[in-house]
Amino acid sequence: xxxFTPQFVVTGNLTDDxxxxxxxxxxxxxxxxxxxxxxxxxxxxxxxLQAARAEERQVCDPYLMKVRAxxxxxxxxxxxxxxxxxxxxxxxxxxxxxx
Amino acid sequence: xxxYDSHDQRIVDERARQFRGQVERxxxxxxxxxxxxxxxxxxxxxxQLHAYMMRVAIPYGLLSSGQLRKLADIARRYDRGYGHxxxxxxxxxxxxxxxxxxxxxxxxxxxxxxxxxxxxxxIRNTTSDHFAGIAPDEVADPRPYAEIIRQWSTFHxxxxxxxRKFKIAVGGSEDDRAAVYFHDIGVFLVRSERGELxxxxxxxxxxxxxxLVAQVVRDFLPEPELLAYLESxxxxxxxxxxxxxxxxxxxxxxxxALGIEEFRxxxxxEWHKERxxxxxxxxxxxxxRVAACFEPPPYRQLPPAGAQLEAFRLDRDRGFGxxxxxxxxxxxxxxxxxxxxxxxxxxxxxGDVSDYQMERVADLADEFSFGELRAxxxxxxxxxxxxxxxxxxxxxxxxxxxxxAANAGKVTDLIACPGLxxxxxxxxxxxxxxxxxxxxxxxxxxxxxxxxxxIKISGCINACGHHHIGHLGVLGIDKQGVEHxxxxxxxxxxxGASPSLGKIIGPAFDRDAIVPAIETVLQxxxxxxxxxxxxxxxxxxxxxxxxxKEALYGTH
Numbered sequence: 313x314x315x316f317t318p319q320f321v322v323t324g325n326l327t328d329d330x331x332x333x334x335x336x337x338x339x340x341x342x343x344x345x346x347x348x349x350x351x352x353x354x355x356x357x358x359x360x361l362q363a364a365r366a367e368e369r370q371v372c373d374p375y376l377m378k379v380r381a382x383x384x385x386x387x388x389x390x391x392x393x394x395x396x397x398x399x400x401x402x403x404x405x406x407x408x409x410x411x
Numbered sequence: 412x413x414x415y416d417s418h419d420q421r422i423v424d425e426r427a428r429q430f431r432g433q434v435e436r437x438x439x440x441x442x443x444x445x446x447x448x449x450x451x452x453x454x455x456x457x458x459q460l461h462a463y464m465m466r467v468a469i470p471y472g473l474l475s476s477g478q479l480r481k482l483a484d485i486a487r488r489y490d491r492g493y494g495h496x497x498x499x500x501x502x503x504x505x506x507x508x509x510x511x512x513x514x515x516x517x518x519x520x521x522x523x524x525x526x527x528x529x530x531x532x533x534i535r536n537t538t539s540d541h542f543a544g545i546a547p548d549e550v551a552d553p554r555p556y557a558e559i560i561r562q563w564s565t566f567h568x569x570x571x572x573x574x575r576k577f578k579i580a581v582g583g584s585e586d587d588r589a590a591v592y593f594h595d596i597g598v599f600l601v602r603s604e605r606g607e608l609x610x611x612x613x614x615x616x617x618x619x620x621x622x623l624v625a626q627v628v629r630d631f632l633p634e635p636e637l638l639a640y641l642e643s644x645x646x647x648x649x650x651x652x653x654x655x656x657x658x659x660x661x662x663x664x665x666x667x668a669l670g671i672e673e674f675r676x677x678x679x680x681e682w683h684k685e686r687x688x689x690x691x692x693x694x695x696x697x698x699x700r701v702a703a704c705f706e707p708p709p710y711r712q713l714p715p716a717g718a719q720l721e722a723f724r725l726d727r728d729r730g731f732g733x734x735x736x737x738x739x740x741x742x743x744x745x746x747x748x749x750x751x752x753x754x755x756x757x758x759x760x761x762g763d764v765s766d767y768q769m770e771r772v773a774d775l776a777d778e779f780s781f782g783e784l785r786a787x788x789x790x791x792x793x794x795x796x797x798x799x800x801x802x803x804x805x806x807x808x809x810x811x812x813x814x815x816a817a818n819a820g821k822v823t824d825l826i827a828c829p830g831l832x833x834x835x836x837x838x839x840x841x842x843x844x845x846x847x848x849x850x851x852x853x854x855x856x857x858x859x860x861x862x863x864x865x866i867k868i869s870g871c872i873n874a875c876g877h878h879h880i881g882h883l884g885v886l887g888i889d890k891q892g893v894e895h896x897x898x899x900x901x902x903x904x905x906x907g908a909s910p911s912l913g914k915i916i917g918p919a920f921d922r923d924a925i926v927p928a929i930e931t932v933l934q935x936x937x938x939x940x941x942x943x944x945x946x947x948x949x950x951x952x953x954x955x956x957x958x959x960k961e962a963l964y965g966t967h
Contacts (some may be wrong), residue, residue, distance in 0.1 A: 327444070329508040332463040360777065371439035372458060390892045391839070392831060396460050400832040402842045405493040406503075406759045408767045409813060 315394070318389055319381050321348040321356035322364045324374035332396050333371060335364050341371060345388070345397045350381045412559045412783060413475050413593055414702040415523045422565065423520040426527060430454050431513035438510060451589050453533075455526030456512055459833050463513060465504045466529040467519060471539035471557040471581070472500035476773040478782065481522040483769035488908055494769065496754060496762040498826055500538050500576075500786045501529060505833055520641045527565065532573045534564035534645075538580045540588040541787040542550050543748055543793050544705060545742050549583035550600045551608055553693060555702040555854040556637065557581045558692065560598075563638050570645050574652035577645075578617075587905030590788060592616050592625045593880060595662045596644060601631060609633045614644055615666030615674070618874035622912050623663045626671040628678055628907075635699065636682075641691035643682040647674070663858070685784040708781035708829040712745020716799035731806050733855045734817035739802060750780075752792040752809060753817040755782050762790030762843040764814075771812050777806050790826050791819065821858040822866060823849045823934070826877060828871030830887060831894070837870035839887025839894035844868055847926045852933075859931060863907060863949045879902040882948050883929060895919040896927055900959055901951045908948045916956055917964050928963055935962040 322335035333341045335346035342348065351357045357376045362376040378389040379411045395401065415423075433450045436442040442450075451457075455466040466480065474482075482502055486494050489511045490504040497503055507515060517523055528536050537557045544552040557596065560579055564570065570577070580594040591597035597613040609634040616625025632640050644817070646660045647700035666674045682690070723735040740749040751771065754762050764772070772792060776784045779801060787793055797805060809815045818824045825848060828834065830841030845868055852858060867881030871888075878884035884899035902913030920928045933947075939958055940950045951959070 313768075325458055325462075327509060330458055332461055344961075370492045372444040389890065391894050392460070392837075395831055395840075399461060400833055400842075401840060402760055403758060403844065404491055405765050406756065406763070406813065408765065409811060 316380070317352075318378040319350050319352055320376045321350055321379050321386065322360050322374055323348070323377050323393075324364065324371040326386065327368075327370055327372055330372075331375070335360060339363060345386050346384060348386060349353075350379060350386060398405060407409070413701065413863040416581055419523070419562075420520070423516075423523070423525040423527070426525060427452070427513060427516035427520050430516055433890055434509055434513050441625060449531070451512075452460045452530040453527070454512070454516065455529035457835070459505070459829075459835050460831075461833065462884060463509060463512070465507045465515065465526060466497070467502045467504070467524060467526050468529050468536045469500050469502060469524075469786050470539055470561050471537055471554055472788075473554065473658060474784050474786060475522075476776040476782045476784070478522045478524055479769050479773040479776070481524070482748070483517060483766040483773070485515055485518055486592065486769065487766040489884060490769075492948065493763055493765045494784050495760070495829065496764065496790050496792070498790060498828070498875055499536060499789050500541075500788055502786070503829075504909055505829075529921075530576075532575050532577075533950050534567065534570055534573075534579060537561050537564070538578070538582065538589055538594075538788060540582050541785045541789075541793045542588060542749055542795065543583055543741065543785075544707070545744070545747075546584055546588075546789060547743050548586055548743050550602055551583055552702070552705055553581040553583035553598075553600055554696060554705045556598065556600070556610075558701050559637070559698070560641070563641070569642075570649065571867060573645075573773050575657060576656045577648075577662070579641075586907065587910065590877065590880060590903050590906075592902040592910040593618055593622075594625065595648075595695075596641065597625050598637070603631050607633065610637060610640075612640060612644075612721060617661055617663045617664040618877060619661070620658060620872045620874075621661070622874070622879040623662060623667065624910050624912065625663075626666065627659045628675050628849070630673070632736065634688070635692045635695070637693055638684050639692060640678075640682055642691065643685060644680050647677045647683050647727040651677070662811070694795075701922060706780050706784075707744075709893075710744050710747065710796070711798070713744070713798065713800075715745040716748070719799055721801075729855070730810075730815065730817060731803060734806055734815060734858065735802060736859070737817050737821060738819040744796075744798070748797055748802065750794045750797050750802070751787070751803065752790050752794065752814050753816040753819050753824055754814070755816045755818055755824050755849060758846060758851055760829075761825060761845050768812050768814060771808075772814070775805065775808055788826075789824065791824070799803070812889075817855060820863050820865075822852045822861050822864045823858060824867060825849070825881075827868040828875035829877075831866075834875075834933075836873055837887065838872075838889040839896065841870040841876055841885075841887060844887075844896065844922075844925060851926055860937070860943075862943075862946050864933075865904070866929070867902070877904070879912045881913060882951070883932060885925065885929075888919055890919070894922050898925070898963075900932065900934070900947070903948055907946075914956060916960055921961045931962050935959050942950070
């Protein structure tokens with residue numbers, strides 16, 4: 313089996329509300345992982361990251377995350393990043409009783 | 412409960428005002444994240460996976476109904492309509508926007524609350540026994556001393572830059588209901604042979620990556636010396652505690668490295684020096700002033716209610732019977748009882764409570780318990796002063812709110828950290844495992860058969876879910892990007908059994924296998940126990956790990 317080489321996406325949390333955000337190709341930010349810029353090497357990723365770090369007003373502590381891009385689908389490689397991308401896996405608030 | 416004086420109020424008002432300016436500068440970009448981070452952490456504001464998280468301090472877990480209503484109001488207006496009670500008797504909001512946090516602090520200040528000492532390398536919110544003041548077995552009420560420690564530690568200039576965070580707990584009974592032995596400093600109220608009130612001081616306990624049971628530093632400390640002695644311990648820690656490695660910086664590492672005798676010698680030397688130089692002694696009138704805030708409420712003269720409680724336990728309504736048996740606790744005063752409101756409803760994360768429920772529970776506190784309630788480190792709430800004759804009425808009202816889980820102290824009364832669903836530090840999810848356990852073992856007759864049993868779940872080695880001190884502990888780990896869970900057996904927080912640390916039973920289980928593994932342990936216990944009265948922890952200590960290991964992994 314061929315050795316799998318991960319790809320990279322720059323991610324962080326927005327300063328305003330802490331929500332998850334991803335760097336796009338046009339250097340803008342998006343909450344959608346499938347709109348993120350995917351780079352093939354960590355070196356190119358580091359260059360993108362440097363650019364992202366210049367936008368500290370907007371985004372906190374950006375970093376590189378590993379992904380696997382299959383066509384238009386971008387899959388995070390860790391459980392942590394999957395949950396960041398999709399949100400908590402549990403119910404957030406119990407419903408009020410029927411009055 | 413304690414009421415702020417003008418100094419207390421000024422502190423929280425000014426803090427909210429200061430943070431408003433800091434947030435404005437962050438949002439306009441003149442302060443960047445690396446500069447802002449220590450400022451927000453000093454106001455209990457963390458960055459988690461999906462959003463900011465704000466941790467509100469609830470000193471020693473005590474809340475008024477008005478404060479709980481305010482917490483509900485904040486949840487509704489500034490968050491997503493719920494709050495999460497933590498394992499340190501605090502409350503967390505998981506979704507506040509940064510610009511709203513100053514407003515939240517102002518709202519909190521309006522009801523004498525804040526988020527100070529809920530983060531950073533300071534003395535954190537002091538915790539205590541949730542049955543303080545009403546427990547029949549207590550030596551004295553620990554709350555006045557917890558409050559005095561709160562006032563002493565808030566913004567104490569000498570301890571503003573400690574090597575690491577520092578946690579203090581105060582217990583009033585031999586039966587340790589506050590995990591006192593797992594704190595940096597533990598304070599137990601005791602009496603001397605001559606009947607004088609004082610303290611047994613323990614230090615060097617903790618969980619996390621190096622779990623340790625605290626050791627006794629002084630068997631008896633006279634009451635006036637409390638702060639002087641705590642200062643002596645803090646000074647030794649501040650001077651000798653490691654600052655080169657955050658994982659080695661807690662006081663427990665120092666106590667281990669020095670040995671308890673040498674640590675004690677250094678503390679006593681510092682204490683004697685302080686006394687010679689005019690140590691900070693607790694004035695009796697100040698103790699009396701604070702203690703007056705914790706005077707018993709205006710109880711009615713009621714006859715003892717033992718027979719009525721027994722009848723309730725055997726009630727034809729088995730839900731009510733189980734609830735009285737498990738969630739109703741003894742009280743000092745005849746005719747009264749304390750009630751646990753278990754925040755362990757099937758399908759809802761442990762400790763979560765909606766804004767609607769908070770408001771209704773505040774109403775119940777007014778109606779049944781003199782307008783006060785307590786948050787417990789077991790992620791439950793307690794109404795401490797309920798008339799036994801009104802228990803059924805209370806139960807029915809809690810049932811209407813979905814807060815009638817009759818499982819206090821039982822297998823589904825588990826605690827769990829937020830885990831990888833929310834936490835930036837976690838390696839694995841905790842809440843889904845907790846929910847599966849609650850569903851798998853929901854049958855109350857089965858829970859009763861299992862008896863007293865605690866499961867504690869953490870999503871990483873930092874152990875916010877106290878996994879080392881669960882009778883069964885579950886630790887989430889990451890194995891090549893996949894969640895796995897280690898199972899530990901034999902831990903005890905010190906409640907109902909001597910404190911002990913659980914031991915890993917064997918190789919970790921994957922997500923699908925962890926709950927069946929727990930069931931195997933429970934079934935093994937039922938087969939091994941010497942009688943129906945032998946609790947899990949006693950059985951485990953008698954038979955050791957081997958039969959459980961064989962049941963889980965086979966004999967090879």
